[in-house]
Amino acid sequence: MAASTNPFLIKGYLDKNHFCDRGEETARLIKAMENGRNVTLSSIRRMGKTGLIYHVFSQLKKKNDCVYVDIMPTADLTDFTRTFGKAILNSLENPYQKSVKQLLGIFKRFTPTLSIDPATGQPSFEISVTTTKESDATLEDIFNYLRSRKKKVIIAIDEFQQILNYPEKRTEALLRSYIQRLNNVEFIFSGSQQHLLSQMFTNASRPFFQSTELHFLDRISKDAYRKFIIYHFASNQKKIKEQEINTLLEWTQLHTHYVQSLCNKLYTQPEKELTHEVLNRCMQDILLENETYYYSYQRLLTDQQWNLLKAIAQEEFVSKINQREFLNRYKLSASTVQRSIKALEEREMVIYEKDAYRIYDVFLGRWLAAKF
Ligand SMILES: Nc1ncnc2c1ncn2[C@@H]1O[C@H](COP(=O)(O)OP(=O)(O)OP(=O)(O)O)[C@@H](O)[C@H]1O
Numbered sequence: 001m002a003a004s005t006n007p008f009l010i011k012g013y014l015d016k017n018h019f020c021d022r023g024e025e026t027a028r029l030i031k032a033m034e035n036g037r038n039v040t041l042s043s044i045r046r047m048g049k050t051g052l053i054y055h056v057f058s059q060l061k062k063k064n065d066c067v068y069v070d071i072m073p074t075a076d077l078t079d080f081t082r083t084f085g086k087a088i089l090n091s092l093e094n095p096y097q098k099s100v101k102q103l104l105g106i107f108k109r110f111t112p113t114l115s116i117d118p119a120t121g122q123p124s125f126e127i128s129v130t131t132t133k134e135s136d137a138t139l140e141d142i143f144n145y146l147r148s149r150k151k152k153v154i155i156a157i158d159e160f161q162q163i164l165n166y167p168e169k170r171t172e173a174l175l176r177s178y179i180q181r182l183n184n185v186e187f188i189f190s191g192s193q194q195h196l197l198s199q200m201f202t203n204a205s206r207p208f209f210q211s212t213e214l215h216f217l218d219r220i221s222k223d224a225y226r227k228f229i230i231y232h233f234a235s236n237q238k239k240i241k242e243q244e245i246n247t248l249l250e251w252t253q254l255h256t257h258y259v260q261s262l263c264n265k266l267y268t269q270p271e272k273e274l275t276h277e278v279l280n281r282c283m284q285d286i287l288l289e290n291e292t293y294y295y296s297y298q299r300l301l302t303d304q305q306w307n308l309l310k311a312i313a314q315e316e317f318v319s320k321i322n323q324r325e326f327l328n329r330y331k332l333s334a335s336t337v338q339r340s341i342k343a344l345e346e347r348e349m350v351i352y353e354k355d356a357y358r359i360y361d362v363f364l365g366r367w368l369a370a371k372f
């Protein structure tokens with residue numbers, strides 16, 4: 001990576017140098033994979049699940065085949081089959097080495113096709129299934145193919161709770177039955193809708209009950225993040241004092257995506273010394289850049305919801321939403337607050353975390369608190 005490139009990534013994964021800490025989480029995941037235990041990896045949004053999966057893969061791929069598949073864009077089981085099959089084929093087979101004809105020998109009932117990715121110019125396998133019958137047969141073929149692999153395969157299915165939105169209610173049981181018959185494949189099921197995931201894996205009447213080890217991804221520690229930030233600024237001849245880093249970490253509530261975004265912005269400032277003033281300017285700039293989005297949220301919410309959102313933002317954390325003092329301070333009525341908070345949680349505008357409500361999007365919270 002060129003020295004001029006911003007070391008604070010705001011998407012994707014590069015290498016361990018640009019990845020802060022997660023030592024324990026990485027070791028625990030690797031241990032589970034090496035010992036034949038599937039894992040459910042959950043956290044609130046934008047805390048670093050996908051990054052962690054890539055980080056773990058960068059270490060596991062020396063000895064194992066690794067497949068990452070994000071099923072967020074899938075709407076039904078046929079979609080799943082297409083997306084899942086495509087990810088597996090393209091990760092485990094090389095389109096330069098295997099012809100479609102050879103693959104037909106492996107897959108009995110479906111035809112992968114080769115197409116050229118317009119963005120990269122690289123060939124990649126595609127799976128075209130349309131009917132339920134085709135899809136079922138293809139899925140069976142894919143799992144048979146996985147079973148036939150000699151080398152251990154590690155598959156991460158990101159946004160796994162998406163299968164609950166499929167019209168095919170049999171999906172959960174079907175996948176579970178295929179998965180439990182595989183001995184050479186380990187799975188990481190990852191997602192941010194914790195209540196859905198935890199119901200799937202901890203409810204005794206559900207197919208995936210207790211079939212995985214549950215890993216919850218919390219915040220990176222303040223110390224580790226501080227060191228990481230100092231290291232990257234210092235190696236690029238920029239100065240930042242401990243006090244400014246503390247302000248930065250507090251303002252972003254140590255929420256990975258927001259820490260990264262602010263650092264990324266701070267890094268692009270022309271000043272060599274990142275003073276309190278420079279930091280403040282960056283924070284204001286971020287809020288200003290997003291303002292159009294924030295105003296559009298107002299139009300999506302009822303007045304009561306918007307007022308409650310503002311009140312929570314002012315407080316930063318609210319542990320008892322029904323407390324008289326809180327209601328009086330913001331002129332909220334107890335009867336509507338219950339309904340509003342539910343709606344705000346459903347829209348992922350507010351989250352209940354560690355015994356308190358707060359605004360899910362940290363920057364939105366800062367904007368609301370400053371603006372109103
Ligand atoms: N340990 C880390 N060090 C530095 N940056 C990180 C780390 N983990 C994640 N990031 C960055 O933080 C951002 C959010 O991470 P990521 O996308 O992995 O979160 P997520 O939990 O998968 O989010 P979502 O729930 O939205 O899918 C990304 O820009 C990623 O590059």
Ligand SMILES: [Mg+2]
Pocket residue numbers: 049050051158
């Ligand atoms: Mg993710």
